[in-house]
Amino acid sequence: MRWSQLHIPTLRADPAEAEAASHRLLVRAGFIRQLMAGHYSLLPLGVRVRTKVMNVIREEMNGIGAQEFLLPSMQPAWIWEKSGRLAVMGEEMFRLKDRKGADVVLGMTHEEIFTSLAVELASYRELPQFWYQFQLKFRDEPRPKSGLIRVREFTMKDSYSFDLDEAGQDASFEAHRGAYERIFARLGIPALAVEASSGNMGGTDSIEFMCPSEAGEDLVARCGNCDYAANLEKATSALPPVTDGPGTPEPRQLPTPSVATIDDLVNKHGIAADRQVKTLVQVIDGQLTLVLLRGDHPLADQKLIDATGAAAIRPAQPDEIVAALGASPGSLGAVGVTDLPVIADLALQGRTDMTTGANVDEVHLTGVDIARDITIGQWADLREVRAGEPCPSCGTPLELVQAIEVGHIFKLGRKYTNVLGVTVLGPDGTAIVPIMGCYGIGVERAIAAIAEVHHDDIGLTWPVRVAPAEVTVVLLSVKDGAARAVAEDIYRGLLAGGADALIDDRDERPGVKFRDAELTGIPYRISVGSRDLADGVVEVTERATGEKTRVPVTEVVALVREIIAAKDA
RNA sequence: CGGGACGUGGCCCAGCUUGGUAGGGCACUUGACUGGGGGUCAAGGGGUCGCGGGUUCAAAUCCCGCCGUCCCGACCA
Numbered sequence: 001m002r003w004s005q006l007h008i009p010t011l012r013a014d015p016a017e018a019e020a021a022s023h024r025l026l027v028r029a030g031f032i033r034q035l036m037a038g039h040y041s042l043l044p045l046g047v048r049v050r051t052k053v054m055n056v057i058r059e060e061m062n063g064i065g066a067q068e069f070l071l072p073s074m075q076p077a078w079i080w081e082k083s084g085r086l087a088v089m090g091e092e093m094f095r096l097k098d099r100k101g102a103d104v105v106l107g108m109t110h111e112e113i114f115t116s117l118a119v120e121l122a123s124y125r126e127l128p129q130f131w132y133q134f135q136l137k138f139r140d141e142p143r144p145k146s147g148l149i150r151v152r153e154f155t156m157k158d159s160y161s162f163d164l165d166e167a168g169q170d171a172s173f174e175a176h177r178g179a180y181e182r183i184f185a186r187l188g189i190p191a192l193a194v195e196a197s198s199g200n201m202g203g204t205d206s207i208e209f210m211c212p213s214e215a216g217e218d219l220v221a222r223c224g225n226c227d228y229a230a231n232l233e234k235a236t237s238a239l240p241p242v243t244d245g246p247g248t249p250e251p252r253q254l255p256t257p258s259v260a261t262i263d264d265l266v267n268k269h270g271i272a273a274d275r276q277v278k279t280l281v282q283v284i285d286g287q288l289t290l291v292l293l294r295g296d297h298p299l300a301d302q303k304l305i306d307a308t309g310a311a312a313i314r315p316a317q318p319d320e321i322v323a324a325l326g327a328s329p330g331s332l333g334a335v336g337v338t339d340l341p342v343i344a345d346l347a348l349q350g351r352t353d354m355t356t357g358a359n360v361d362e363v364h365l366t367g368v369d370i371a372r373d374i375t376i377g378q379w380a381d382l383r384e385v386r387a388g389e390p391c392p393s394c395g396t397p398l399e400l401v402q403a404i405e406v407g408h409i410f411k412l413g414r415k416y417t418n419v420l421g422v423t424v425l426g427p428d429g430t431a432i433v434p435i436m437g438c439y440g441i442g443v444e445r446a447i448a449a450i451a452e453v454h455h456d457d458i459g460l461t462w463p464v465r466v467a468p469a470e471v472t473v474v475l476l477s478v479k480d481g482a483a484r485a486v487a488e489d490i491y492r493g494l495l496a497g498g499a500d501a502l503i504d505d506r507d508e509r510p511g512v513k514f515r516d517a518e519l520t521g522i523p524y525r526i527s528v529g530s531r532d533l534a535d536g537v538v539e540v541t542e543r544a545t546g547e548k549t550r551v552p553v554t555e556v557v558a559l560v561r562e563i564i565a566a567k568d569a
Numbered sequence: 570c571g572g573g574a575c576g577u578g579g580c581c582c583a584g585c586u587u588g589g590u591a592g593g594g595c596a597c598u599u600g601a602c603u604g605g606g607g608g609u610c611a612a613g614g615g616g617u618c619g620c621g622g623g624u625u626c627a628a629a630u631c632c633c634g635c636c637g638u639c640c641c642g643a644c645c646a
Contacts (some may be wrong), residue, residue, distance in 0.1 A: 474605095
């Protein structure tokens, strides 16, 4: 490809609207352009990177025996109705009507559609099956952001496994975990495999692949000593044991004028936060519920959703709270409450001599024995861990890192095969409902993650395997016919050897060409100019390190092909 | 959906406070010079100042409404 004829609109200045490094550089280097919030056009260089990323994923998926499909993005609403997810997806799903008035949606994911094809599976002999595709997903994000990281329209590689039983499912899951580890390693994404919540997709054994980056939207709790790592919405920690006093035979009222917070109680009455019970009122699928945590522990919303199976939760409004409990936030408690569900965090188990609100404004109760005084309907892990708390596996202080979710694998169970009526006959002739797994990678988000990890202050530094081109031949002395002939020879030699090469044949000054080569992040540059040619050499520059080598013209093609082959292995 | 900011040629921005012929830089076109780190000079082309309404002799500028975009939060595979 000739730079003179490629559309690579590089910008001299950073785009004003871009914050994240990947966003800024992908726009500036001419890989992407925004059409509207959350929708990006990929330009020729962007398409080349996307193709290479997809090919790595495809090779590894095929490597575990997966078969590639291509399913429609536009889908009938009824199939989502049937799985029960039409309501669950809410406003995040794009919906439209066709000319006949039929309800149609744009797919956010393809469990239903793949499962609808699985009804043609007939025998246990066919299982397991691994089915995948690269297809656009549409999600009406409330807030698209950070370039390709959070968008409303994107390519996902999604795969689904169908197995006869749990043991088979486990093997399929492990096959995918292995494939994902190889994929991210080959893409140059230092992904951490972390325990996660499966969110509204439903499922268990959820593992996210997270690329540490300051542009990331998730927080991962990670142990620096062992391999424990979990999304903050799932992470736990080992808390030091707390010894409580015996307390009083029954709770006692404590007048607490102008105390509205945990801190007030600490400061004005000397009651440590970890000896208090924090009472939150949440509306869980419409049901007012008391949520109890230790005074110094924050609630992890997703844990509450997971523990209750809720579709939606929200904090209760002050007027709802007063109507239900007779007191305002600041003096709330669960002692004696039997008409509302009470769910409590595990860290409160066995605690005695605690302090909590009395459900009378400006009055608290001391000497509360949780088991004796509070009717708790459900115990669950609800608290959000904080940096520095001990790792649950080895006790080392946990660190919190920001990360981009680039992949997610989880087990789906038989939800979809049940509702869509998928069965195969077993060896004994009885019908068996296959069990499913689901495995996703966001392709453009992976590109953004690579860019976040592989750049410096002058541009992108793509790994060879996914770079828009492996090497660019930069003709510096445009007017020098001999130099031009050498550059063209080298370019043709590289192409003939199978290298993905570019030649910058534009009538531009050397500085412009150098800047563009660096900005776009082509891993190797061969500079051809009259000056070095006088000595019979050209200059080879490695983009990532800036390392320059003078190489005889006669050897450069073989040398660069060799380097690329080694990096591309 | 709450909070904040912004919207002026392809890109980055000034002008708005105090209303009076729409500007600069980059990019682009042509010519000359130049040629190993975004070069110089000269001459050009390109604008519904986000949209609609209002005030005014007169609106990029003031007022009202709407739309869009970005950031923080809520939310989120």
